[in-house]
Amino acid sequence: MTEQATPTPHAVSVRGISKTYKGGFQALKSIDLDIRRGEIFALLGPNGAGKTTLISIICGIVKPSAGTVSADGHDVLRDYRLTRAKIGLVPQELSTDAFETVWAAVRFSRGLFGRARDDRHIEKVLRDLSLWEKKDAKIMTLSGGMKRRVLIAKALAHEPSILFLDEPTAGVDVELRHDMWEMVRRLRATGVTVILTTHYIEEAEEMADRVGVITRGELILVEDKRALMRKLGKKQLSISLKSPIQALPQGLDEYALELADDGATITYTFDAQGEDTGIAVLLRKLGDRGVDFKDLHTLESSLEDIFVSLVRGTR
Numbered sequence: 001m002t003e004q005a006t007p008t009p010h011a012v013s014v015r016g017i018s019k020t021y022k023g024g025f026q027a028l029k030s031i032d033l034d035i036r037r038g039e040i041f042a043l044l045g046p047n048g049a050g051k052t053t054l055i056s057i058i059c060g061i062v063k064p065s066a067g068t069v070s071a072d073g074h075d076v077l078r079d080y081r082l083t084r085a086k087i088g089l090v091p092q093e094l095s096t097d098a099f100e101t102v103w104a105a106v107r108f109s110r111g112l113f114g115r116a117r118d119d120r121h122i123e124k125v126l127r128d129l130s131l132w133e134k135k136d137a138k139i140m141t142l143s144g145g146m147k148r149r150v151l152i153a154k155a156l157a158h159e160p161s162i163l164f165l166d167e168p169t170a171g172v173d174v175e176l177r178h179d180m181w182e183m184v185r186r187l188r189a190t191g192v193t194v195i196l197t198t199h200y201i202e203e204a205e206e207m208a209d210r211v212g213v214i215t216r217g218e219l220i221l222v223e224d225k226r227a228l229m230r231k232l233g234k235k236q237l238s239i240s241l242k243s244p245i246q247a248l249p250q251g252l253d254e255y256a257l258e259l260a261d262d263g264a265t266i267t268y269t270f271d272a273q274g275e276d277t278g279i280a281v282l283l284r285k286l287g288d289r290g291v292d293f294k295d296l297h298t299l300e301s302s303l304e305d306i307f308v309s310l311v312r313g314t315r
């Protein structure tokens with residue numbers, strides 16, 4: 001076992017990680033990433049971006065082609081058992097355990113990481129995940145949503161300090177999604193670091209402290225969620241016209257304007273960061289050209305708009 005490198009290491013440190021699978025496909029290209037203790041970090045990326053590969057490398061399940069990863073200051077390859085015991089991993093699919101009861105499967109998971117038996121902890125985990133009533137049911141008899149809960153219970157059985165959730169809410173109903181968000185918040189309140197991958201931008205927007213965007217094996221951005229939304233967020237002003245127009249008036253090329261198909265609404269996109277939005281002058285200029293409005297409202301871009309434009313930008 002190695003000594004801790006620094007007094008307060010990051011929960012996870014990834015340095016220069018690359019992965020080329022057999023056959024030559026490069027799934028990750030020199031990734032550097034630090035996950036802070038106690039944060040909720042959302043890794044966003046389109047299908048095939050490399051999210052699962054990165055998580056599997058951090059958990060020590062897939063070997064990187066280059067680079068190093070440490071969890072809690074310990075190298076995950078050299079100190080596999082030690083670091084793996086600190087990590088809980090909720091994979092996308094439940095592959096085994098079909099014939100086991102919920103109780104047996106979750107209790108067994110705890111033992112796998114060398115933890116002493118603690119039935120009270122297992123009971124708490126099952127109760128927290130609304131699985132207690134199902135504790136004696138065979139996993140194969142559970143609904144898809146309940147199987148998901150079992151995956152989470154298994155990952156929490158050994159009291160990890162770092163939890164990975166790979167697409168935790170893909171294909172689950174709204175109620176379960178909200179339950180999971182609630183559970184993740186409770187975990188964070190107890191000091192657990194949570195890293196989740198998701199396609200649902202809404203999920204990252206709702207939950208994450210920081211966001212990483214990965215596409216084609218490259219981490220193109222890591223940012224505090226609020227700062228990201230502030231920095232890249234655009235605002236739009238929707239101007240409903242008193243009477244429809246055929247085309248945008250002349251002489252307003254400096255403004256990013258769009259006319260709706262029915263000619264009844266003009267949308268003006270402006271920089272949310274800018275000192276002067278230009279709205280007052282624009283409205284005056286429209287008035288000068290005989291275009292009067294009856295209503296105005298502003299829209300802010302969501303994390304989804306930002307994400308789509310980022311990923312598009314790299315194509």
Ligand SMILES: Nc1ncnc2c1ncn2[C@@H]1O[C@H](COP(=O)(O)OP(=O)(O)OP(=O)(O)O)[C@@H](O)[C@H]1O
Nearest residue numbers: 021022025027045046047048049050051052053054
């Ligand atoms: N064992 C493997 N052998 C060869 N290629 C692989 C292997 N596992 C993954 N890949 C490829 O690596 C790329 C990244 O896959 P990965 O599963 O990490 O993506 P992902 O971002 O998790 O995608 P998704 O959102 O669809 O789950 C994909 O192109 C995938 O086909």
